[in-house]
Structure formats: C-alpha cells, structure tokens
Amino acid sequence: MTAPHELEEKIQAFIVEKVSYHWANTGTAYLLSRLGYEIKRAFPNYLSVMPKGIKNYVREWPSVVQVEFPGVPEKAGLVPLDAKLPADITAAFQSRSDNISKGPVYENAFWDAFTRKMEDKRYISLDLDENIVVSEKYPPDSMAKTWELTDNDIIVHPPGTPIPEKVRTTHQKIDEWLSRHEIERTHFLKVRNNHPLRSSSSSMLEALFSRLSQEEQSRVVIPMDILLKLIAAK
Incomplete structure (x- = not known):
C-alpha cells in the first residue's frame, strides 16, 4: 500500500505534468473538471490526500496557478507557475482554434526561420522554381532571389509563452521583414488544396x-x- 506522502508526491507530479503539457500544446488552462476525472481514474484513493476536494487542494498548493473564468467561478482551470497569462483571462479558456490569431498561413520552413535561434547568419531564398530555401551562415548559390535575416528579425519565445502571443509576435516580425525588403508575402504562403x-x-x-x-x-x-x-x- 502506498504511504500517504508517497501518494501525494505522485499526485502532485501527475498534476504538474498534465497542466504543463496542456499549456505548452494549447496555450489554454487545464480545466479542473477534466483534471478531477483524470485524478479519480489514476488514483482511486485520492481523497486520503485531498479530503476537501481537488479544487481546494490545488488552490492551497503553490506548484500550479488556478484561474477562473470571469463571472463563472464554477469554470476554473490550472496553468503552470511560469505561464504568461493574457490580459483578457477568457482567452485562457478558449479552444486552440479560437485562441490563435487569424492571419496568413506561411510555409513551415519560412515561419520557422523567424522563430529559431540564429547562431550566425540566416538567409531566405527562392530558387528558380519559387521553392523556399532557408540557409545558415552563407547565402546559397543559383537562387532566383535571396534576402538576409538579422537578429532583430528573429523572435525566440521563452517556455510557457501562450500560443496566441507566439503567433501574434511572429506575424509582426514577418510583416516588418516583408515591408523592409518590399516583398510580396504570396511567395511564402502555404499552398492550399484547391479541390472543391x-x-x-x-x-x-x-x-x-x-x-x-x-x-x-x-x-x-x-x-x-x-x-x-x-x-x-x-
């Protein structure tokens, strides 16, 4: 039989893992109602650790932050301690598709070029077939067009940054780069399936x-x- 302190350590680690993973992948709070279901399923004797219930337990436990939907105290969720919450707390409860700012959808290689740490120099090129080529250190040969990225063009987000904030600030960096070089964004947009x-x-x-x-x-x-x-x- 698991000792009470060992059970509590397992439950706490379980909560932190669930909340951190959910925040990193969705940028939204992990709902207490869902957490309660998961804890009851994984730890049938959880009440020996939290006799006052899950909501009261996590409110007094400083390893995660509890947030509530404004005006609806029954709608509560958890975020990591280092999470940067949006000014409008309701955004932390929106689904991923609703939470992400609408905007142009770029090819992955192009988007990633603005969000990865740059060790030296980085170049974005279009080859003769209009394919996107991202190069490190040196500009590639035999390209139709090549542009350089500077340190000011790159934005590396710290862990825990909400996804909507990542999307908004990356779009801002891309817009500034395109404007500075007077480039049409259509060169870098993701090709969509045009079949009806x-x-x-x-x-x-x-x-x-x-x-x-x-x-x-x-x-x-x-x-x-x-x-x-x-x-x-x-």
Whole structure:
C-alpha cells in the first residue's frame, strides 16, 4: 500500500505534468473538471490526500496557478507557475482554434526561420522554381532571389509563452521583414488544396457506399431535405 506522502508526491507530479503539457500544446488552462476525472481514474484513493476536494487542494498548493473564468467561478482551470497569462483571462479558456490569431498561413520552413535561434547568419531564398530555401551562415548559390535575416528579425519565445502571443509576435516580425525588403508575402504562403469540398465529400460518400451490398444500401434512410440537397449538388 502506498504511504500517504508517497501518494501525494505522485499526485502532485501527475498534476504538474498534465497542466504543463496542456499549456505548452494549447496555450489554454487545464480545466479542473477534466483534471478531477483524470485524478479519480489514476488514483482511486485520492481523497486520503485531498479530503476537501481537488479544487481546494490545488488552490492551497503553490506548484500550479488556478484561474477562473470571469463571472463563472464554477469554470476554473490550472496553468503552470511560469505561464504568461493574457490580459483578457477568457482567452485562457478558449479552444486552440479560437485562441490563435487569424492571419496568413506561411510555409513551415519560412515561419520557422523567424522563430529559431540564429547562431550566425540566416538567409531566405527562392530558387528558380519559387521553392523556399532557408540557409545558415552563407547565402546559397543559383537562387532566383535571396534576402538576409538579422537578429532583430528573429523572435525566440521563452517556455510557457501562450500560443496566441507566439503567433501574434511572429506575424509582426514577418510583416516588418516583408515591408523592409518590399516583398510580396504570396511567395511564402502555404499552398492550399484547391479541390472543391463538394467533390471530396462526394467521393467519400461513394467510397463508403461501395463497401455496402445492395441489400445494405437499400436499408439506408436519407431524410428528404438532405436528399434534395444531394440532387441539387449534382
């Protein structure tokens, strides 16, 4: 049987790991309701360590920070001690897709060139086929165009920086660099799939139905309004 102090150490390490991983990957608070479920599942005898409940325990335990959604005290979550919380605390409770600033989507190599530590010099080039080439120390040969990055163009975010802040400040650095060199951002945007959604959805449905026998297909019931939409889409 695990001694109370050993159980408490395991639970504390469990909480810190869950909260830190969640913050690093989403930039949002780890909801107490979810943490409670995880602790109860991993440590069935957790009440011997926190008899007043999980919320009261973490509030008195200084290894994580508890935050509450304004006006809704029941909606509470945890962030690491070194987390830089946004001025608007509600942003710490938004989903990742809602929390990230909208803006141009750049090719990974281009974006990473502005966020990685630079030891010497760094260059961004376009080859003769308009492919992006990032080079360290020396500019590459046989490129259509080449531009240099300086230390002022690079932004390396400290651990725990919220994702929305990373996105906002990186976009700012890129915009300044593009403006200084008078470069069109279209050279560096991520190429999107231009196939219509309707076509891909239709192909998916056809593939699904092809797996069914005629008898099974005859048992599929499609509401009339959906059927009319499918007919109109052809």
